[in-house]
Amino acid sequence: MNKMNKIIFGIVFCxxxxxxxxxxxxxxxxxxxxxxxxxxxxxxxxxxxxSYCSASAICxxxxxxxxxxxxxxxxxxxxxxxxxxxxxxxxxxxxxxxxVVCCDGSAGCGSETFYFxxxxxxxxxxxxxxxxxxxxxxxxxxxxxxxxxxxxTILGSFGLYFVALYILFNGINGIQDLVTTWAIxxxxxxxxxxxxxxxxxxxxxx
Numbered sequence: 001m002n003k004m005n006k007i008i009f010g011i012v013f014c015x016x017x018x019x020x021x022x023x024x025x026x027x028x029x030x031x032x033x034x035x036x037x038x039x040x041x042x043x044x045x046x047x048x049x050x051s052y053c054s055a056s057a058i059c060x061x062x063x064x065x066x067x068x069x070x071x072x073x074x075x076x077x078x079x080x081x082x083x084x085x086x087x088x089x090x091x092x093x094x095x096x097x098x099x100v101v102c103c104d105g106s107a108g109c110g111s112e113t114f115y116f117x118x119x120x121x122x123x124x125x126x127x128x129x130x131x132x133x134x135x136x137x138x139x140x141x142x143x144x145x146x147x148x149x150x151x152x153t154i155l156g157s158f159g160l161y162f163v164a165l166y167i168l169f170n171g172i173n174g175i176q177d178l179v180t181t182w183a184i185x186x187x188x189x190x191x192x193x194x195x196x197x198x199x200x201x202x203x204x205x206x
Contacts, residue, residue: 032116034090036170043085046102048110057104059084066094090118093171120170133159141195150203153195160192 034040042061046053053059057079063072063086077084077100084102095117103109137159144153167185 030095030115030117032114034116034118036093036118036120037091038089039087040090041085041087042098042116043080043083044098044100044112044114045083046079046100046104047112048102048104048107051107053102053104053107055079055081057084057102059100059102061086062099062101063088064097064099065092066096067092071096093118093120120166133163137163144199150199153199154203157192157196157199160188160195164189164192 046057046059059077060074061072061077062070062074064070072086072088075086077086095115098114098116099111101109101111137156140156141153144150144156164185167181171181
């Protein structure tokens, strides 16, 4: 293995470690998962003093984005009998906070805090998907370079392209910002481009 190949392997390995660090987030007891850029109908049952509220109970919602900016500011919810509902749009990835205050006549008032996560796919536990694709791509790239087989190396770089584009559009495990996930996506895209171009050049020259 020549010096350049070792450098490439080192870069890919570092990318995997950075992705693991970025993806290790505390979900703070997330109870719901929603898809980015959709209208959420957020509903929770009403409790006061540990018991279900009566039909005349009133609940207000205040909902925060991951950066603590407010989406819903003390809005009155719709009492649907079994739960209290409020609708709003989500346009930010990550863990959101929902504070609910319910008042039920002589029973008094009570409050509770919930957490929900917004992801690009609307599914949870997608982090293992990133790692699986990275490992498979890394394996094909290592195999291709060790065998001197450019087509296998190019095939491995396709996986890096896929992961890079997915991170740029959807972030990593519910996190999307210009400091971490965007930079990781750009780096992976650059590495994939370099590997595929170099392998294609060697294939043409040979």
